[in-house]
Amino acid sequence: MDITEFDHHSPIPGTTIFDGKMAMKGYALNKMCYSFNGAAARAQYLADPEAYMEKFGLNDEQKQACRDKDVLAMIAAGGNIYYLAKFAGIYRLDVQDIGAQQTGMTKEEFKEKLRKAGD
Amino acid sequence: MDITEFDHHSPIPGTTIFDGKMAMKGYALNKMCYSFNGAAARAQYLADPEAYMEKFGLNDEQKQACRDKDVLAMIAAGGNIYYLAKFAGIYRLDVQDIGAQQTGMTKEEFKEKLRKAGD
Amino acid sequence: MAKILGGLTTSHIPAVGNAIHNGLFDDPYWKPFFDGYPPIRAWLDEHKPDLAINIYNDHGLGFFLDRMPTFAIGAAHEYRNEDEGWGIPQLPPFPGAPEVSWHIIESMVEQEFDITSCQELPVDHGFVVPMQLFWPGAPNNPDMPRTIPISANTVQHPIPTLKRALDFGKALRRAIQSYPEDLKVVVLGTGGLSHQLDGERAGFINKEFDQYCMEKIVDDPEALTKISRMELVEKAGAQGTEFLMWMMMRGALGDKVVRRHSNYHIPISNTGAGTMLLECVE
Amino acid sequence: MAKILGGLTTSHIPAVGNAIHNGLFDDPYWKPFFDGYPPIRAWLDEHKPDLAINIYNDHGLGFFLDRMPTFAIGAAHEYRNEDEGWGIPQLPPFPGAPEVSWHIIESMVEQEFDITSCQELPVDHGFVVPMQLFWPGAPNNPDMPRTIPISANTVQHPIPTLKRALDFGKALRRAIQSYPEDLKVVVLGTGGLSHQLDGERAGFINKEFDQYCMEKIVDDPEALTKISRMELVEKAGAQGTEFLMWMMMRGALGDKVVRRHSNYHIPISNTGAGTMLLECVE
Numbered sequence: 001m002d003i004t005e006f007d008h009h010s011p012i013p014g015t016t017i018f019d020g021k022m023a024m025k026g027y028a029l030n031k032m033c034y035s036f037n038g039a040a041a042r043a044q045y046l047a048d049p050e051a052y053m054e055k056f057g058l059n060d061e062q063k064q065a066c067r068d069k070d071v072l073a074m075i076a077a078g079g080n081i082y083y084l085a086k087f088a089g090i091y092r093l094d095v096q097d098i099g100a101q102q103t104g105m106t107k108e109e110f111k112e113k114l115r116k117a118g119d
Numbered sequence: 120m121d122i123t124e125f126d127h128h129s130p131i132p133g134t135t136i137f138d139g140k141m142a143m144k145g146y147a148l149n150k151m152c153y154s155f156n157g158a159a160a161r162a163q164y165l166a167d168p169e170a171y172m173e174k175f176g177l178n179d180e181q182k183q184a185c186r187d188k189d190v191l192a193m194i195a196a197g198g199n200i201y202y203l204a205k206f207a208g209i210y211r212l213d214v215q216d217i218g219a220q221q222t223g224m225t226k227e228e229f230k231e232k233l234r235k236a237g238d
Numbered sequence: 239m240a241k242i243l244g245g246l247t248t249s250h251i252p253a254v255g256n257a258i259h260n261g262l263f264d265d266p267y268w269k270p271f272f273d274g275y276p277p278i279r280a281w282l283d284e285h286k287p288d289l290a291i292n293i294y295n296d297h298g299l300g301f302f303l304d305r306m307p308t309f310a311i312g313a314a315h316e317y318r319n320e321d322e323g324w325g326i327p328q329l330p331p332f333p334g335a336p337e338v339s340w341h342i343i344e345s346m347v348e349q350e351f352d353i354t355s356c357q358e359l360p361v362d363h364g365f366v367v368p369m370q371l372f373w374p375g376a377p378n379n380p381d382m383p384r385t386i387p388i389s390a391n392t393v394q395h396p397i398p399t400l401k402r403a404l405d406f407g408k409a410l411r412r413a414i415q416s417y418p419e420d421l422k423v424v425v426l427g428t429g430g431l432s433h434q435l436d437g438e439r440a441g442f443i444n445k446e447f448d449q450y451c452m453e454k455i456v457d458d459p460e461a462l463t464k465i466s467r468m469e470l471v472e473k474a475g476a477q478g479t480e481f482l483m484w485m486m487m488r489g490a491l492g493d494k495v496v497r498r499h500s501n502y503h504i505p506i507s508n509t510g511a512g513t514m515l516l517e518c519v520e
Numbered sequence: 521m522a523k524i525l526g527g528l529t530t531s532h533i534p535a536v537g538n539a540i541h542n543g544l545f546d547d548p549y550w551k552p553f554f555d556g557y558p559p560i561r562a563w564l565d566e567h568k569p570d571l572a573i574n575i576y577n578d579h580g581l582g583f584f585l586d587r588m589p590t591f592a593i594g595a596a597h598e599y600r601n602e603d604e605g606w607g608i609p610q611l612p613p614f615p616g617a618p619e620v621s622w623h624i625i626e627s628m629v630e631q632e633f634d635i636t637s638c639q640e641l642p643v644d645h646g647f648v649v650p651m652q653l654f655w656p657g658a659p660n661n662p663d664m665p666r667t668i669p670i671s672a673n674t675v676q677h678p679i680p681t682l683k684r685a686l687d688f689g690k691a692l693r694r695a696i697q698s699y700p701e702d703l704k705v706v707v708l709g710t711g712g713l714s715h716q717l718d719g720e721r722a723g724f725i726n727k728e729f730d731q732y733c734m735e736k737i738v739d740d741p742e743a744l745t746k747i748s749r750m751e752l753v754e755k756a757g758a759q760g761t762e763f764l765m766w767m768m769m770r771g772a773l774g775d776k777v778v779r780r781h782s783n784y785h786i787p788i789s790n791t792g793a794g795t796m797l798l799e800c801v802e
């Protein structure tokens with residue numbers, strides 16, 4: 001058996017591999033975002049975000065990223081996009097809103113970029 | 120590939136194999152018993168067993184077996200011993216109490232049977 | 239004896255659920271996507287399968303990082319579609335086939351796949367959107383088959399290799415074919431194709447790679463097992479790893495298949511959307 | 521480079537937790553059991569491992585039937601011992617080694633084991649009683665190593681085969697040995713030996729079979745892979761299937777081991793209790 005792949009994740013530009021390292025970093029943030037599957041949790045967060053973040057034990061970096069609704073900062077703080085999508089859902093942001101935010105485009109520009117991928 | 124074993128569980132006297140068939144039958148009962156990991160759940164059950172069993176959707180056979188604290192009947196109704204042990208815990212019954220009950224012995228007789236296994 | 243009729247693939251994007259809810263079938267943005275489905279529905283109408291095994295990937299509703307399985311198989315009487323955080327209307331429960339689930343789980347574990355068995359499992363858009371596309375009105379379509387959900391991990395690396403995914407499908411084929419009762423089965427592979435939601439590379443789509451995958455999966459899926467997982471992230475995008483579901487589906491169809499239908503459209507939401515019908519030969 | 525020093529086996533009966541709590545070490549019923557541990561403690565004192573991989577089986581605290589994994593590996597910063605329903609005093613949390621956990625999980629999935637990774641996992645008597653036996657006062661023993669829990673399913677059939685369990689251990693060995701940092705590792709295989717808690721056959725113990733297993737596992741574990749799962753239930757009792765943990769442990773030790781210590785006593789509670797120290801040769 002030749003163990004070849006597992007310990008050198010090749011760096012892909014603009015892409016964070018959500019591996020064990022990121023998982024260890026982001027657990028509290030992701031757990032909070034997972035709770036947003038429930039409508040009551042979403043309402044509770046909106047009513048008092050600081051108390052809700054404290055309850056899940058987020059660190060300062062994670063809290064600030066949430067306050068700023070800054071997706072790249074949330075990812076850097078260990079956030080996993082599958083759970084962050086539920087955070088975005090609270091603010092009715094869809095995947096094109098957060099795509100535009102992360103790439104520094106307007107939503108229209110981002111949609112045009114997607115359309116062009118079909119050419 | 121020769122699929123040899125998986126669909127003919129050999130019958131072993133006095134032994135119920137907790138396989139898919141039993142699992143389908145006993146899910147509600149086992150889910151209730153799993154809840155007894157929590158002290159609050161145990162207290163709630165003791166305060167009103169009927170309401171608690173109803174909440175978990177137990178069928179009549181399962182309810183009667185619980186009322187009777189009849190371990191063999193609970194197993195026949197789909198109970199899994201790992202979860203039933205938590206039910207027994209509510210009544211401070213240990214594995215030798217329930218062993219004696221299932222084999223129709225006194226606890227002392229059951230302990231003696233165990234001791235003899237070492238000879 | 240149970241018989242596998244064929245495999246169906248589709249993307250399973252949440253926006254599709256909304257578009258279905260709002261009836262946007264002839265909307266210019268949506269039409270080229272929805273037009274990919276009627277030929278498959280006609281085939282389903284003709285063959286009327288009894289069981290749909292839906293291989294999808296959960297997106298953080300059914301599983302969390304506290305207990306993240308590599309391969310999970312549903313074994314419930316029904317599967318509830320629950321709120322996943324953004325208010326898509328929830329559908330009524332989908333009827334399961336637990337006695338078939340257990341046969342499959344027994345066989346898969348015997349074949350050395352380390353299954354997580356799920357006697358209760360809420361299902362998200364990854365599961366329900368494909369059902370709605372193939373059986374309009376699902377689960378209330380009169381022809382709606384019973385179902386078994388199978389989910390593979392694409393949330394947390396390490397994800398399974400493409401080879402392991404294909405081998406899973408091959409083992410699943412043996413499991414299904416050894417089921418003693420008559421049963422007509424279709425296997426769904428859902429998710430993908432190329433897309434990336436996160437990072438500065440968000441919005442990445444790779445038409446050329448998608449088309450390569452759609453070509454190779456018909457007659458030479460083994461070639462695709464040469465792709466490493468990091469290469470898959472690179473070429474298909476971070477969420478394009480959902481192509482693993484297609485590999486699992488393909489393995490269940492046997493060596494030879496006939497491609498009865500194929501459609502590819504860019505973009506739906508952030509994704510390259512692929513739809514196929516592969517019919518089994520034996 | 522990480523190095524595996526050896527394997528430790530023990531039963532993990534709840535009653536032992538109570539006996540430890542009540543200090544019954546010299547009680548006539550308990551003495552022949554507790555006397556099996558000082559030689560292993562002396563060896564641990566000499567070698568001072570940095571990491572204890574504790575292969576145990578959860579008994580319905582960490583996992584329920586809704587999501588029942590075949591093989592689960594902990595990847596948490598700490599593992600809490602929670603109330604499992606009958607009021608054994610709970611211990612403080614055990615410190616984890618998540619960076620090593622992830623290395624192992626990456627390697628196991630690469631080697632085609634379909635792991636459920638657990639970033640949060642409450643641990644029951646199956647995990648904590650062995651820790652208390654080998655490191656008195658655990659987790660507050662000054663020599664207490666960091667730990668990684670690994671749990672295999674013995675609650676819901678199908679359980680893994682004895683061959684798959686041994687192969688799991690062999691893969692675990694490769695995973696540990698490829699960890700780049702210096703680390704002295706012991707692997708615990710806990711549970712068993714023969715016992716049955718349920719049914720008219722409750723109280724079944726099989727001394728002859730236990731002794732056969734304790735003999736074979738030293739130099740010829742492959743012979744034990746010939747035992748089918750139903751044969752294991754028949755000969756070891758319904759809960760004697762916990763012997764799978766011993767097989768997993770044994771696979772991690774390599775081909776040759778030296779038996780440094782062995783103890784067997786009947787009965788402790790309903791169980792034939794086996795204790796061993798197997799030292800790795802390479």
Ligand SMILES: [Fe+3]
Pocket residue numbers: 250251297364429430480
């Ligand atoms: Fe998806």
Ligand SMILES: [Fe+3]
Pocket residue numbers: 532533579646711712762
């Ligand atoms: Fe045990």
